[in-house]
Amino acid sequence: MTYDLAIVGGGILGLAHAWHGARAGLRVAVFERGTVASGASVRNFGMLAIVAQRPGPELDSALNSLDAWREVAAGAGLAIRQAGCLFVARQPEEMAVLAECAAGTKVNGQDFTLLDGAGVHDRTPGITDAALGGLYSPDAWKVDQRGALAAIAAWLAREHGVTFHFGAEVSEAADGRIVTASGEWRADHIVICGGDEFARLHPEAWKASGVTTCRLQMLRTVPQPAEWRLDPFVLGGLSLTRYTAFADCDSLPALKEYQTAHQADALAHGIHIIAAQETDGSVTLGDSHHYGAGAVPDDPAKVDDLILSALNRVVSLPDRQIADRWVGNYAHLSGQSLLRLVPASGVTAVTVTNGQGMTHGFQVAERTIQELTGAQAQSCVS
Ligand SMILES: Cc1cc2nc3c(=O)[nH]c(=O)nc-3n(C[C@H](O)[C@H](O)[C@H](O)COP(=O)(O)OP(=O)(O)OC[C@H]3O[C@@H](n4cnc5c(N)ncnc54)[C@H](O)[C@@H]3O)c2cc1C
Known part of the structure; x- marks a missing residue:
């Protein structure tokens, strides 16, 4: 069987490439090792974080990707909720960054509202009484990270004719060939979207790029009482030094x-x-960051405790029982948000390297497909 485009990996990058490929008229197949997607795309907060982007190309990419999410969600019957985002300050130094950022919003086009302590409570009663204030933005959307991928894959198969090979680990992807334990397929183009998995396919190209892995610990509470809602994503002061949206603050x-x-x-x-309430009332909590292949903290339980104590500084959870803990990994390349390699002729490998693939994935995929189909048109002409 020959495809125009074979994609390795059924995470959000793989599905986004499949959608753009199918829309460009290509016959597309996705090869995913798991029986469902099993990487970072189903282990995250489901946050489309427009608010966290630096104005300019980063923000434009996130906004374009959000438009694609809306279209895909409407087609696949997925809920996509405008949750908003609330940064909570407990310290004057945190409040100063929020105030400066709010003052700059007319310049950079972000939609921020500065709140005092009472304003934070009026907006989100679940915030601890000790909050000095906060910064609210409506520009964050929530998708169901565990259910969305399966729903999008089913829709792509049903409405866009994409073929899915689940339970199909690809052992070779080169020279127009895709090889799995159960067979071999041919494809004009191969796009590898394996997330942080660089060891198996074209390891020498990945190694030369300097890309590595970031390991994150995550937790989820039991469902909170029905009357308690945490509508926006809630973030604390430690986030202000991580997101580029704040990078230019004096x-x-x-x-x-x-x-x-x-x-x-x-x-x-x-x-x-980051605290994000799910539709069943549970709250997804995170996270930590440990960099380097195989990096595991000496005491992962202590890391969970640190996450929970940082959380308790900003959110008063009625029920603190933890129902679920997991680890997620993403590709990391310091100072770079995207890695796109051509490790062999006809093969493109793409991974988002700043931990924001849910926010930017559709835009990244659109560009890959434009480059591939442009290249195809050129080779036809020559
Ligand atoms: C804890 C955590 C929280 C995050 N929170 C957010 C967030 O809220 N917002 C945001 O924008 N981003 C977030 N991110 C980042 C985001 O989840 C990732 O950037 C994105 O999901 C990466 O998508 P992907 O498709 O490239 O990789 P993955 O989702 O990891 O998918 C790769 C897939 O490829 C498959 N695969 C790999 N190798 C092979 C092979 N040889 N053969 C067949 N299949 C293969 C794997 O089984 C896997 O399903 C978070 C990440 C983590 C880990």
């Missing part, structure tokens, strides 16, 4: 100094707080 160095002096343990484990 008040950031003072916050970094405060964190170095008072939050060294959290910094050592790359901890910042």
Whole structure:
């Protein structure tokens, strides 16, 4: 069987490439090792984080990707909720960054509202009483990270004629051939979207790029009482030094100094707080960041405790029982948000390297397919 486009990996990048490929008129197949997608795309917060982007090309990419999510969600019958995002300040240094950022919004086009302590409570009663204030933005959307991928794959098969090979680990992807334990297929183009898995297919190209892995610990509570809702994503002060949306604030160095002096343990484990309530009332919590192939903290339970104590500084959960804990990995390349390689003729490997593949994936895929179909047109002409 010959395809125009064979995609290795059924995570969000793989599905986004399949959608854009099918829309460009290509006959597309996706090869996924698991019986369902099993990588970062089903282990995250389901946050389409427009709010976290630096104005300019980054923000434009996230907004274009959001348009694609809306179209895909409408087609696949998925809910996509405009949850919004609330950054909560407990320290004057955190409040200073939020205030500066809010003051700059007319310049950079972001939609931010600065809130005092009472304003934070009016908006989101689940926030701890000790909050000094917060910064609210409507620009964050929530998808069901565990259910979305299966729904999109089913829709792509049904409405766009994409062929899915689940339970199909690809052992070779080169020279127009895709090889799995159960067979061999041919394809004009191969796009590898294996997330953080670089060891098996074209390892020498990945190695030369310097890409590595980031390991994150995540937790989920039991469902909270029905009357308790945490509508927006809630983030704390540790997030302000991680997201590029705040990178240009003059008040950031003072916050970094405060964190170095008072939050060294959290910094050592790359901890910042995101809390996201799911439709069943449970709250997804995270996360930590450990960089390097096979990097595992000495005491993962201590890392969970640090995440929970940072969370308790911003959110008052009525029920703190943890129902689920898991680890997710994504590809990481310092200072770079995307890695696109051509390890062999006819093969493109694509991975998002800043931990925001849910937010940017559709835009990344659109560009890959434009490049591939453009190249195809050129080779026909020559
Ligand atoms: C804990 C955590 C929280 C995050 N939160 C967010 C967030 O809220 N918002 C956001 O924008 N981003 C977030 N991210 C980042 C985002 O999840 C990733 O950037 C994105 O999901 C990567 O998608 P992917 O398709 O490239 O990789 P993956 O989702 O990892 O998918 C790769 C797939 O390829 C398959 N595969 C690999 N090798 C082979 C092979 N040889 N043969 C067949 N199949 C193969 C795997 O089984 C897997 O299903 C988070 C990541 C983590 C880990």
